[in-house]
Amino acid sequence: MVNQSLLPYPLTRMIEWRRHFHAYPELSGDEYQTREFVVKQLREMGIHTRTFSSHAGVLGTIEGRSQGGVIALRADMDALPIQEINDVAYKSTKPGVMHACGHDGHMAVLLGTAEALQQGRDKWSGTIKLFFQPAEEAAPHGGAPSMIKDGVLETPAVDAIFGLHMWPELPCGVIGIRRGAIMASSDRFTLRIFGAGAHAASPHEGNDAIAMTADILNALSRIIHRQLDPRETATISVGTVHGGERYNVIAKEVTLEGTVRTLNEEIRRTIPEKMRQMITGVCSGYGGTFQLDYQFGYPCLHNSADEASVVIMTASRLLKSEHILLDIKPNLGAEDFAYYTQQIPGAYFMLGCGIKDSELKYLHNGSFDMDERALLIGAQILEETALSALTMVSRRREENNAK
Numbered sequence: 001m002v003n004q005s006l007l008p009y010p011l012t013r014m015i016e017w018r019r020h021f022h023a024y025p026e027l028s029g030d031e032y033q034t035r036e037f038v039v040k041q042l043r044e045m046g047i048h049t050r051t052f053s054s055h056a057g058v059l060g061t062i063e064g065r066s067q068g069g070v071i072a073l074r075a076d077m078d079a080l081p082i083q084e085i086n087d088v089a090y091k092s093t094k095p096g097v098m099h100a101c102g103h104d105g106h107m108a109v110l111l112g113t114a115e116a117l118q119q120g121r122d123k124w125s126g127t128i129k130l131f132f133q134p135a136e137e138a139a140p141h142g143g144a145p146s147m148i149k150d151g152v153l154e155t156p157a158v159d160a161i162f163g164l165h166m167w168p169e170l171p172c173g174v175i176g177i178r179r180g181a182i183m184a185s186s187d188r189f190t191l192r193i194f195g196a197g198a199h200a201a202s203p204h205e206g207n208d209a210i211a212m213t214a215d216i217l218n219a220l221s222r223i224i225h226r227q228l229d230p231r232e233t234a235t236i237s238v239g240t241v242h243g244g245e246r247y248n249v250i251a252k253e254v255t256l257e258g259t260v261r262t263l264n265e266e267i268r269r270t271i272p273e274k275m276r277q278m279i280t281g282v283c284s285g286y287g288g289t290f291q292l293d294y295q296f297g298y299p300c301l302h303n304s305a306d307e308a309s310v311v312i313m314t315a316s317r318l319l320k321s322e323h324i325l326l327d328i329k330p331n332l333g334a335e336d337f338a339y340y341t342q343q344i345p346g347a348y349f350m351l352g353c354g355i356k357d358s359e360l361k362y363l364h365n366g367s368f369d370m371d372e373r374a375l376l377i378g379a380q381i382l383e384e385t386a387l388s389a390l391t392m393v394s395r396r397r398e399e400n401n402a403k
Contacts, residue, residue: 014112014375017041019090021104025079025097028138031056034077034107038132041111045118047130055146060130062117068126069393071386072153072161072344074337075110076103076136076143085366100368102166105353105375107132109164112379117386126390127156140188140297142336153343159393160307161346162385163337164378169361170352172371175315175381176328177349179308183301184233184261185268186334190293191216191279195286197245197252206250210243212286213254219278227274234262234271235332261332265300301338304345310392311347314384318377351378 026034035056042049042060050059056077084091084098092098114130131152135143152158170176193213198206220236228234236258243254262268272294283290315324328350337348353370360367 011373011376014108014379015372017111018104018108018372018375021107022099023090023093025092025094025099025104026077027081027097028078028135028143029055031077031134035132035134038077038107038111042114042130045115047114047118052146052150054150055143056134057143057147057150057152058130058132059147059152060114060132062114062121062128062130064124064126064128064390065122066125068124069159069390069397070127070129070156071389071393072129072131072158072340073110073113073382073386074131074133074161074163074340075106076133077107078103078135078137078143080137080364082364082366086369088369098366098368100365101137101363102168102353102368102370103136105166105370105372105378106164108375109351109378109382112375113382113386116379116383124387124390126393128386128390129158131161136336139186139334139336140295142298142339144336144339148339148343153340158344160304160389161340161344162307162311162382162389163346163348164351164382165335165348166353166370166374166378167350168354168363168368168370170325170350171354171356172352172374173319173377174323174325174352175319175349175377176325176352177303177308177311177315177347178327178330179303179305181263181300181302181330182328182348183330183335183338184263184332185265185300185338186297187260187268187271188295188297189258189260189272189275191256191258192291193243193254193256193283194289194291195250195252198250200248200250203250206252207286207288209251209254209288212282212288213241213243213256215282216256216279219282220275223271223274223278228267232262232264232267233330233332234260234264234267236260236271236275261334263300263330263332268300298334298336299338299342301335301348302341303347304341306392307345307347307389310388311349311381311385314388315349315381317384318380349381351381
């Protein structure tokens with residue numbers, strides 16, 4: 001599958017890191033024990049680290065033999081409020097908290113990559129920054145903006161950034177990537193519909209908020225089906241509906257919560273206004289009113305063409321061509337890695353970790369686990385990608401200087 005000799009340590013060490021993280025998960029914003037472990041490992045490798053007073057993030061910096069380009073590699077740190085149901089030796093020790101999204105694997109991969117780069121730093125020029133980022137799951141804001149605010153992309157300025165996601169929908173030994181949009185934006189809204197209560201025997205004396213809600217749900221679906229270009233990808237999903245006081249009382253108020261996902265930032269910006277127009281029309285017809293709290297969350301995650309090409313070229317040296325999916329379908333899940341790629345070029349890829357013959361192929365599940373051989377594949381790809389990207393950046397700088 002891969003040549004383990006490409007890295008200066010056995011796969012077993014990466015597995016040990018991953019299982020430690022898995023056994024001791026921490027929720028978004030509380031990753032301080034995780035930070036201590038990460039810092040300890042990096043310092044034992046001789047890597048300079050920086051921590052922050054406002055969050056649990058860690059910045060590691062590796063300097064090559066001389067100055068050159070600057071590449072960043074990122075892993076997220078937080079777990080989810082999910083009860084683990086696996087019966088394994090490294091099962092979560094914290095009730096109701098679990099690494100069900102693979103972030104334990106992301107950190108283990110980046111630690112492995114860090115050690116390889118640190119031991120070979122006399123063979124390459126430039127700087128590589130390691131972002132261990134908290135609160136990726138804390139939508140709609142996430143932890144990436146806090147890292148950016150604290151200057152991780154500056155001094156020295158980062159030229160390009162790379163990251164990965166453990167992906168159980170793909171078997172171990174396969175990666176998925178695409179140029180352009182690979183993950184969606186993720187916005188959140190709360191909509192309150194106001195009518196007037198009455199006895200169910202006299203509905204004409206009230207103003208039924210539930211009836212308004214039914215028409216609003218239909219109206220929202222028509223935004224997608226009739227007001228947007230059908231070639232575009234977008235969804236408006238309502239996840240909760242709460243309303244009414246009693247079975248025989250006309251509901252005076254209903255609250256809906258939902259999310260909007262798109263792969264196009266221009267389309268994304270138009271949807272809140274289209275929602276207001278449709279909701280206004282329905283409520284006006286009934287004589288009701290509404291309040292819409294719309295929160296823009298993670299932006300669309302776009303892979304830059306050059307940076308995606310570097311990942312593809314690197315992976316082709318390590319994997320068979322049929323194991324590199326070059327045009328994987330975009331996923332309507334969201335990733336706050338997108339905040340970095342709004343600032344600088346970057347690429348993000350899906351690292352297959354599906355367990356053979358397992359029916360479990362989804363993240364955010366209490367039964368989630370991974371084929372741990374994927375850790376080595378991920379580290380090899382990240383290491384070689386970082387080094388190839390440094391060469392690309394140097395060439396780009398020479399071309400710009402020649403103009």
